[in-house]
Amino acid sequence: MKLRNQIIKIIVPILAILLSFLIGGILIAAIGGNPKEAFLYLLKGAFGSKANVGESFVKATPLIFTGLAATFAYRCGVFNLGAEGQFVMGAVVSVYIGTTVTGLPDALLITVSLICGAITGGLWGFIPGILKIWRGLNEMIVSIMLNYVAILFMGYLYSGPLREGSVPQTAAVTAKLMRLFGLSRMHIGIVIAVVLAGIIYYFMFYTDGGFKLRAVGLNSTAAAFNGFPVNRLMILSFVISGAIAGLGGSVELHGTQYRLMSGFGQGYGFDGVAIALIGQLNPIGTVLVAYLFAVLRTGATTMQVGTGMPTSVIDIIQALVIVFAVAGSAFVNLPKVRQFIVGASFPENPLKRKKNTPDAIEKGVGES
């Protein structure tokens, strides 16, 4: 049964992706393009040269971080829509450290800066967490509001106190993350991201703490009855989720952007939520989907230059993936459909699949 669930969990997003490409193709044809040519350009743009392959990894890095942030929070039943703000705040602290602290060796400076970025992101994530527990506030609204505050604060910094020169942007940090394999701008951040995903996977599925966290996410009442500190776990998951996003911001700053300017981190928060949901709230799935999104984005530019199709075709395809993936997950969890899927292989006992069987609990997020 478990295996069947796993297979369904993998098949749904794959079908969603294929369906989205199909519709994307139809859309391209509808506006007078050639879908085959466009998708070929897309592939060429993503894998055509060593530099482009590296660029996909560069683009995947921040998406993995915000995707993991969303995954981590939602596994504990809290919705962190504020990854963008936490990401930005992490980068803000890092740019401050990177441009003002002198006399430290680069490696040490970056380590300090990344840690501070993670802490700041964690603090930024603490606010919606504590307000949810203490005042019963909707954490989504709070975290969204904090996104706008963080972005405006960043804007204030790069056009005010931390501005360098005539353009509204900060000075560049000198301590930069190590480049990898000579693949364009690809840097060691991708390794940090993937290792982090592995750690989170291990924590979530193989440790006591991870179990408790998931228990709260699946059924907070049952978790409370078992004596789990539900409130503390919820706040903690928000803090860790924020720290992951904040670390992502620091890595993006030291690895790719080096300075803050308009548009830094824009959209990464919601992208992260989308990626986490398509990846079925699994850290490994998150990494894979983030990579897919990054490949699409790298290829999109080439496609736009080669065929004149706007890059927003890719945005539509990404958006369709999430619409289909979520609808698909809900569909296979419908009582009737589940009965059909499960009943087909166990015809002798189709009625046993009621709502609260271990099997229904196993399926995880569909039910809450």
Next chain:
Amino acid sequence: MTTIWNATFISELLLSMIRMATPILIVAIAELYSEKAGLVNIGLDGIMAFGSLVGFLVSYITGNPYLGLFAGAFGGIAINMVYAVCTIQLGAEQIVYGMAINIFAPAIASFIYKIYFGISSSLISAQLMKPLPIPVLSHIPYVGDVLFNHTPIVYLAYLLVPLTYVFFNKTRAGLNYTAVGEYPKAAESLGINVIRTKYIASIICGFLAGLGGAYLTTCYISTYSDGVVSGRGFIALSAVIFGRWAPGGVLLAALLFGFTDALQLRLQVLNSGMPYQLLAMIPYLCTLFVLAFFGIKKAGPKANGKPYFKEER
């Protein structure tokens, strides 16, 4: 600073408050209709984005902002139907699906804009709706200009408040409607069609949220750009919570948020030396503080957010 608080400033501020509160009010009432039927829709931001694009486009093509506004509302319905089918029929989690709409709808809006105007378009603007002063009333000194010199949609928005109140509290249809959000099974057993009510709720919600979005591009800013909604959908969502699911409360909340928005705009215009980014934070910070001090735990319709399956026992 004391000199700026003169009569002109205050009347400008209040005028601007009414104007800024309007989209929040319309969209908050949209959410009210949705939540009263047990559907939490956090996709308001997305629906607004789509409504604002459709509204702008139609108003640009036809030169008639009224048509644009109307089209925007129907665009909102179209987007919200995706949400409705998936949450009502498939029982998809409402929060998750609302989020999907928030990602999906702005992407479509941006795509259509780029297809229509080309990839690298300069700023294109359409005709804005003209204010329609109400005769006699608009000539009352001070008050007249603030209250009775607006675009028709503003009057409509404020008219919605008493209408909604009467509907939910004084009519049989409204009480049935509310029952769906409170206890759908009991409602069903009394012969109320729960599924149909939820669809009606989604249509109303989509219409109003689209209208609120279209208001932005037909009555407020004469151009469309990505991110034009800038979190107003979420502010509307907090207005519903702050207004405790009552039309009157929602009106107060919308006016408060409208006031903060107007205040920061007026202060920007005055050029007081404060960096505009810090001023622009005011509405978001106010929302946070207001919610933190006046928000209450566990309120609103009881079956809010829960999927409803007829067959389930």
